[in-house]
Amino acid sequence: MTFGKIFPAWFFWRCENTLPGSWFKHAQWFFAIDETFHIMALGMLIGTLVIVDLRLLGFGMRRQSVSQLAGFLGPWTLLGVASMIVTGIPLFMSEAVKLSGSSPFFFKMVFLVCAVTLHFTLHRKAIASSTRQGSGLGKLAACLSLMCWLGVALAGRAIAFL
Amino acid sequence: MSHLLSFVQWLNDTPLSVYLRESDWPFPIIETIHILGLGFSVGTVMWVDLRLLGLAMREAPVTDVIEQLEPWAIGGFAVMFVSGSLLILSEPLKCYNTLAFRIKVVLLILAALNVLYFHKRVMHNVDDWDRNMPWRAKMVGILSLILWLGVVIAGRWTAYF
Numbered sequence: 001m002t003f004g005k006i007f008p009a010w011f012f013w014r015c016e017n018t019l020p021g022s023w024f025k026h027a028q029w030f031f032a033i034d035e036t037f038h039i040m041a042l043g044m045l046i047g048t049l050v051i052v053d054l055r056l057l058g059f060g061m062r063r064q065s066v067s068q069l070a071g072f073l074g075p076w077t078l079l080g081v082a083s084m085i086v087t088g089i090p091l092f093m094s095e096a097v098k099l100s101g102s103s104p105f106f107f108k109m110v111f112l113v114c115a116v117t118l119h120f121t122l123h124r125k126a127i128a129s130s131t132r133q134g135s136g137l138g139k140l141a142a143c144l145s146l147m148c149w150l151g152v153a154l155a156g157r158a159i160a161f162l
Numbered sequence: 163m164s165h166l167l168s169f170v171q172w173l174n175d176t177p178l179s180v181y182l183r184e185s186d187w188p189f190p191i192i193e194t195i196h197i198l199g200l201g202f203s204v205g206t207v208m209w210v211d212l213r214l215l216g217l218a219m220r221e222a223p224v225t226d227v228i229e230q231l232e233p234w235a236i237g238g239f240a241v242m243f244v245s246g247s248l249l250i251l252s253e254p255l256k257c258y259n260t261l262a263f264r265i266k267v268v269l270l271i272l273a274a275l276n277v278l279y280f281h282k283r284v285m286h287n288v289d290d291w292d293r294n295m296p297w298r299a300k301m302v303g304i305l306s307l308i309l310w311l312g313v314v315i316a317g318r319w320t321a322y323f
Contacts, residue, residue, distance in 0.1 A: 036314075036315050036319070039318055043208070047206055047208060060230055061231065064226065072221075073218075150198075153197065157197060161190040
């Protein structure tokens, strides 16, 4: 499945060949610099998610409570997601036509929507109702969250290779 | 020809190196593992650094943050080191000739020295840090953030130069 089968071809063509997309596409080094920021944001984002999700699973920072950790790191997670999207959109626009035929890109977006939805629903609920011993709900939310974000990262990396 | 270059040349011609370079799947798979390892190692180290600087997790004792995150940072680093070695092995000559890669190696060595300095010289009175964070610890935190950021940037740019 690809976005090219859902949206008309002119949409991708216009993304890539009108401003600001055409600038992203032709500016020397823009792609490399933007991708570097995208990866740095990834490091920060995955770090915050991993620390909170490991804690929900009963590993890592066990001396702190789940809600404490989520309180510390939650704002940074949002900042991480926001930076990924802000740096990701120009990456998309600079090669929109190629991505319209890329199934890894399609699945990356599907995983991303799942991950963000999960973050604001089940994940949030699990953190709010967390206890010292941990709960089944917390473990389920942590596993699903880790799997969705892993899916985003794997599919994202696969865009370059498939 | 220098000794290092002839070693790199030899490495480049080993069957494993040729295999990694010429087959389709090993490189993308190893690189993906390398990037996930990055999330674990840099993603946990930076919180230790930010805690040292008093910018994050301030309500958690410093020792809690260091002791509980360090095993994951080390684990992540081990994954990065092994997968990274294989990535180098897949194209030794290209790495040798790439400026970004040379910078990355220097930054990695500096980052390792920084960690060593932290453990040998700075951490001895760590129990007092919640009351009074020494400037040396803050310096280690800033250096660590800058060096790892540099490693990530130089690593990403190894693919472009």
